[in-house]
Amino acid sequence: MRRVSKIAAAGIATAALALSATACGSTSSQKDSGTSSSSAGGKGVKIGVAYDVGGRGDHSFNDSAARGIDKAKSEFGGSVKELTAKTTDTEADRVQKLSDLASGGYNPVIGIGFAYANSMKQVAAKFPNTTFGIVDSVVEGPKNVDNIVFTEEQGSYLAGVAAALKTKTGHVGFIGGVDVPLIKKFEAGFNQGVKDTKADVKVDNQYLSHGSDTSGFASPDKGKEAAQGMLDNGADVIYTAAGSSGTGAIEAVAGKKGAWAIGVDSDQYQQASLDKYKNSILTSVVKNVDIGVYDLIKSVKDGKPLVGTNSYPLAKNGVSLATSGGFITDIQPQLDAAKKKIVDGSIKVKTTP
C-alpha cells in the first residue's frame, strides 16, 4: 500500500510538473493567431458576435441583432463568427469569448446584451486596435467601444397605449424575463402608457426569474405558464419582454379567443415559427438592434469606427411599434399622437416603475 501510494503520488507530481512546464509556453491567443493568420485571407469585414442567452433563433432580442449582422454580411462580404452565452457562464467565460474573437482577428467584436459590460471593459483595454460594440449597456473607460443603447421605455409606452385601447376586460398584463433594471424600463413605460390612456385599466406585472437567475429569458415554458395565469385572471392583452420565453406567452395567448399578445424586440408577427399564432399578435415593440449593429459594422468597414454612447430613441426609430397584420390600424391616430408627444418631450416616459 505504502509503495503504491508513493508511486501514485510521484506519478501525479510528475504529471503536474509537466503540465506546469507547458504553462511557460504560449497562451491560447498566440496559438490562435498562429493558425488563423494563415486562414484569414478573405476580404470584407470579419465580424465577431457574442450573443446573450438564447442566441440566434430566439425570435426576439438576439435575432434582431442577427438581422443587422446578416444585412452587413450580405452588403460587405467577409465572415462572421458567432458565439452564444450559456446561463452558467461566468465573467471568465465572457472574457474568454470576447478575447477569442478579438485575438482571432475579428473586428468589430460585438457583445449582444448588457451581461458583456464588465468583461468588455477588460478585453477592450487589451485589444486597443479592435473596435468593440455593446448593446444595452455603457462600458466606461476604453475608448474603442460603441455603446448601443435604446429607449425601450418609449416603445413600451406606445404598447401600453395600444393595450389600453384594445382591452375589452379592462385588464392587461406585463411579463418580464428577469427583474433587471433593463426590463423594468419596459415595465415602467408600458404601465405609464396604459394609465395615461385609460386610468382605470388594471395591469398585472410579473417576472419569470429574479436577480442572477437569467433563465427567465430562455424558458418558453415559464412564459406560457405566466401568461396562462394572467389570462385566467381576466387579462386579455399581454405584453411580454422576455427573450425566447415570449414565444411561450404568445402560444398561451393564442389559445384564448379575443386575447392579444404584444411581442418584443423583433416583429414577431413575421416570424415563421410563430406563424400559427400570428393572428393573436397585436403588434410588437421592435427594438431595432439591427440598425445599431449595422451602423457599427458599416462604420468599421468605412474606417471611421463609431465609439462612445450612441442612443437610438423613438425619434430616430430606434424603437417602434410593428404594424404587420394591420391589427392596430384603427388606433393608429392615437398612437401617432402619443409618439409625437414623446418625441417633442411633452410626455416624459419613466425608466423605473
Next chain:
Amino acid sequence: MKKFTSRIDKEKLLLAAAAPVLALVAALVVTALVILATGKNPFPAFNDMLSYGSASDSQVYILNKATTYYLAGIAVAVGFRMNLFNIGVDGQYRLAAFLAAVVGGAMSLPGIVQIPVIIVVAMLVGAMWSAVAGILKVTRGVSEVISTIMLNAIATAIIAYLIQPGRLGQLDSAGTLVSTKPLPDSAWFFTIDMGPAGQLWGFIVVAVLAGIAYWFTLGRTRFGFDLRAVGQSESAAAASGANVKKMIITSMIISGLVAGLVGMPTLLNDTHQFDNSFPTGLGFTGIAIALLGRNNPIGIGLAALLWGFLERTTNHLEFIGYDKEILGVIQGVIVLCVVIAYELVRRYGLKRQQQRVGAELAAQAAKTETEVTA
C-alpha cells in the same frame, strides 16, 4: 497475513481508479458518437481540446474555475459522507456571497482585518442557511432534499429583493446592471501574476487548506468517524454512542460553512461585487464533482480540474465551429458513466472478495480435514 492485506489494498486502489477511468473512456466514446451524429469529425475536436486546454492562459482559467468547483465539491461531499443530500449549497453560497459583499462594501478597514471578516460573514451566512434544513430534519423529519431545494428558491428571492437599488444595491450608469457596492481595493484577495496568461486566484490556497481540513476531520478525528458511521448506519452509530440528531445538524452546518466559501474566489479575486451576473448553479456542479471524485479530497480536486478543463475547451469548440451543447453532453455522460462504472466496479470487487474468502475458507477446511484424518 500481512501479504494478504497488502494485496487487497493494491487491488482496491486499482479498482478505485478503474471506475473514473472507465467512465471517462465511455464518455469520450459517447461524445465522439454525438459529434459524428452532427456530421462532424470528432478527432480534430479532441485535438483542439488538448492543444487549447494546455495553453498557459487556459491553465490559469482551469485552476481558477477549479478553485470554486473544489470548494463546492467539498461542501457537498461533507453531506454525502453522512448520507445527507445537501442540494442547498447553491442557495447557501449565493446568499453568503451576497451578504458578504454587502458587508465588505460597507467597510473600509485594512485588508488583513477586512478579508477575514468578509470570509467569516460568508461562512456564517452559509451555515445559518443550511442549519435551517438541518433543524427541520431533526425536529420535524423534513427531508433535507426538499427543504434545501425550497431554501434555494427563497435565497434567490431574498437576494432579488435586497439587491434592488435603494435597498442594498446600486445601479450602474447605463441603468442596466444592479450590484452591491464594490469592495474597496484593500479587500481584494491576492492574485499571482502569471504574465500574459492572466492572474491566478490566490484563493486556491484556501481551497487547498479546505481540502486538507476535510481530509483530516473526516479521516483522523473521532467526529469524522462518528459522521461516517452515521452515514453508513444510523442505528449502528447510535448504538456505538453517537448522537445522531446532533451529528445531522453539525454536518449540515459544516456543509454550509464550506458552501459559504464557494462564492468567495469569485467575489474576492474576480468581480469584487455581487451583481446579476454572479455565477449561479455552482452548488449543482458541486454535486457532480463530489460524485465524480468519490468524496475523496484528491478525487474531488481532479474532478474539479476536469470540469474546468471541459468548460474551457468546449467554449473554444464553439469558436471552431462545433456545437456549444457538446459541453452539456460530455458532462452529463461523464456523471452517468461514473455512477454506472462505480456500481459495476463495486459489484466486481464484491464478487472478487467473495471468491477469495470462499477460496480461503475452502483451503482452511481442506487443511483441517487433512489434520483430522492425519
